[in-house]
Amino acid sequence: MQISRPGDDAVPPGPFRDLVDRLHDLYLLAGGPSARTISSAIFKNRLLEAVSHETYRAALKGTYLLSWPKYLSIVAELNRRTPRPRAEPEILTEFQTLWTLAQQDYRTLRSGRGLPSPPRAENGSRPVRQLPDRNTWFTGRRAALIRLRNAFDQHPTATVVLHGVNGTGKTQLAAEYAYRYPDDYPVTWWIRCASADQARADLTDLATELGLADGDRSLGALKAYLGSPNLPYLLIFDGVEDRQVRGLIPNGGGHVLVTTTDRELAYDTSMIEVEVLDFGPDEAAEFLERRLPESTDSERTEIIELAGRLPLALDIAARIDLETLRDSHAPSGPLVGTVRAVREILSPDHRRILDLFGWFGAAPVPMALLQRDGTVKGRVGEILANPIELRIALRELANYGLVRLGAHQVEMTAPARQALVEIIPAGDAEVAWHHVHEILARTRLGPPGSALAQGYRDIDAHLQPARLVESDNPNAQHLIIDQIRFRALDGDLAGAADLARSAVEQWQRPGSLGPDHELVLRARVELAAALRGLGAYAEARSLASAAVRQLQTSPAYGADHELTLAAEVGAALDLLMMGRYTRAVDAQRKAYERSVAALGSAHPRTVDCRRSLAASLRHAGQYAQAADLDQHDFDRLTASDDAIDAVRVAFALADDLTGLGRFEPALDLLDQYTAKGTRLIGDHDPGVLAAVRTAAAVRRRLGRPGALDELAALHLRCGELLDQAAPQMLAVTLSYANALREAGRTSRAEQLIIDAISAYERRLSDRHPLAVVARVNLAAVHRAQGQWPIARQLGQRAAEQLRRTLGADHPYAIVAAVNHATDLALTGDRAGAVAASRSAYAVADRVLGPEHPDTLAAGTNLALDLVAVGSADEPLRESMLAGWTKLFGEHELVARFARGNRVECDLDPWPM
Structure with a gap:
């Protein structure tokens, strides 16, 4: 719809009116382009100041006088779109003269004739917004968006820092957050931070939009304005690299989001860090499926293998044909030559340290991992064991721009790493590969669990680039098994399945461990569990059944071996998935009884068997028996320090009580432990989500107000986190539908x-x-x-x-x-x-x-x-x-x- 010229009552005759009329003439000559079209085009031209949709309309309607850089951007873009564009210096000089004359007239009009003031956040007028266009290809990042939301909810005055290497999509994530919560922020402003000067200019524009002081005083006035308590705003400082920008970030009643590649920027008590990593495997596949709807699964898989899971790399890869991608995959050009030149001038010692990064991933490498005492041989081992020598070597690499060196980690960007891999001589690459295997193999963290989660996350990104599954180091092989288990516990079932499948394939090969080795069988059991969680029930049943038969008949294991019992629990879960509840209970009970006899009631494997049996009993409707088992564990755990385990058992016991119709005790447990679970493991955890659903469903059955709203919010949140066909999503959907029916909304x-x-x-x-x-x-x-x-x-x-x-x-x-x-x-x-x-x-x-x-x-x-x-x-x-x-x-x-x-x-x- 065309933007109409303002009437004389809105903008009386005079210099300001002349500026508005001349701009409107240019707008019509350019074909009356929409606000979205012009705003988007200006934002893509980094030589121009960004102009929001609302600002563009305000300029044409004469709502208020913009700063000159804004008019410059609009005039330049409109002129470019006219049938016969004028020379840019000529038309800009004309409009700048009009703008200069309009300034005094505008101030007079505002003071004497009641011209509308710029919008202000606190007076309920229209929002002040400046954002880049929304990315229609935005994919995934559900957990990151939830972490952002939670960070602001829990720490209203803190600055949240999105950090990660170039190309991970930090900017897109920040923009998507702003677009998802527009009603929460009367003021939403995007500040480009390529330099401190650029950031100041964008903040000055915000001050102008808000009608604050002009000129040099505008930033001071803006800072005071934004420092007001309880003022809802969202400021996004995008691409902060210059530390001078830190002084421009306000503290007050609003929310501030910073994107940066500088991980250490968040090392400040007033800031909360959220790391943005590569796409997960499912996100990468989803992104390509949206970008290339005609592509096949195999083509998308190949693109991911060639380009990696960096969002920027995938976006570029999606724009070229697959054949070209194959041909141009190996790094080439100036970057390869530069890395080769730097490598050649390094000392032999520092060159050996550099070569290690050809086998680490693009994620940060913790300094503790490099410096941990171990068995790395030769000169590399000596350097790693000496913190001063290691720091000197890494600082030299950082000076050449090959790595980013922080206080606690060192990081090589993916492009630099790819170039390095291209130029390392084969013999040196082989030596570095074995050194990295030795470094990772000594990372024995202990049984996977929440207390060790960060340690496992720190090394996770390095396992595949290092091809650790190919290592014949027993410690490395045990680490792979632990990492598979951690990925599953951490919710990365697809990653767990990928790593387990790779391990099985590698270790079964001639000359490796062989098909009957315990680690191979453990990897198969873990693979079946991951596939079960992903909904690949048929493949999971096949793997689990084969593993059970092999273990039961093997002289090395037998029916009462710990691994056999774990495989049987998995096979019983498959019966549960098939809806054969009674058979599942029988199988779980036998495994549990044998586990008690062979391992004792307190053994971790026995505890797993007991909880699986309780779950099967619950599905079979035998709630009293399930409650007896869960009550036993609950009493034991609440008397110990196992806080997270206590939360999970409390949720199970609350489900049992709900099944028994004991709604009030169930609600008491859920209300108490859901808060603890949210604090300890996050409100996106499947167990916490299930507990929220049970509590809302119980409140609905008790006729309590608000249950429908609770289930509506939970359904929306689960839709952001889970696949629409995931079992937990379907359970929430049915509970929500029941509440809708009771409320009379039967069609929905x-x-x-x-x-x-x-x-x-x-x-x-x-x-x-x-x-x-x-x-x-x-x-x-x-x-x-x-x-x-x-x-x-x-x-x-x-x-x-x-x-x-x-x-x-x-x-x-x-x-x-x-x-x-x-x-x-x-x-x-x-x-x-x-x-x-x-x-x-x-x-x-x-x-x-x-x-x-x-x-x-x-x-x-x-x-x-x-x-x-x-x-x-x-x-x-x-x-x-x-x-x-x-x-x-x-x-x-x-x-x-x-x-x-x-x-x-x-x-x-x-x-x-």
């Missing part, structure tokens, strides 16, 4: 459940209990919509399937049976409804107990069905109302049941 609930059913069928099968559970909830939606025949048909089929696959005593089958009785009553089969309700109530009372909410639902509906056929049972009705009152207290739900409303049941299934 129906669509969510249909999508979940489709995902369950694709990933599992159409007969899997979780797919059937979703159909039970879909029937409840149809019932709420008044589509009773459809609900009856769908609900009856679901009830029969659950009874056949899980048994009539399973809690899922009980709920389906209660709802089937309701369907019979609603479609006019009163006698059938009585029989179905009587049967459902009897089973629920026997299995769940008389006070369980599902038993109360079955009994309440039975009492109504008996009234409908003239056989009222008043004692039953009174007993049910007493049960509801005990559960809810004085609540509207109890009054509804007393008035004769049926109880609608639904299911919040446990995520796998």
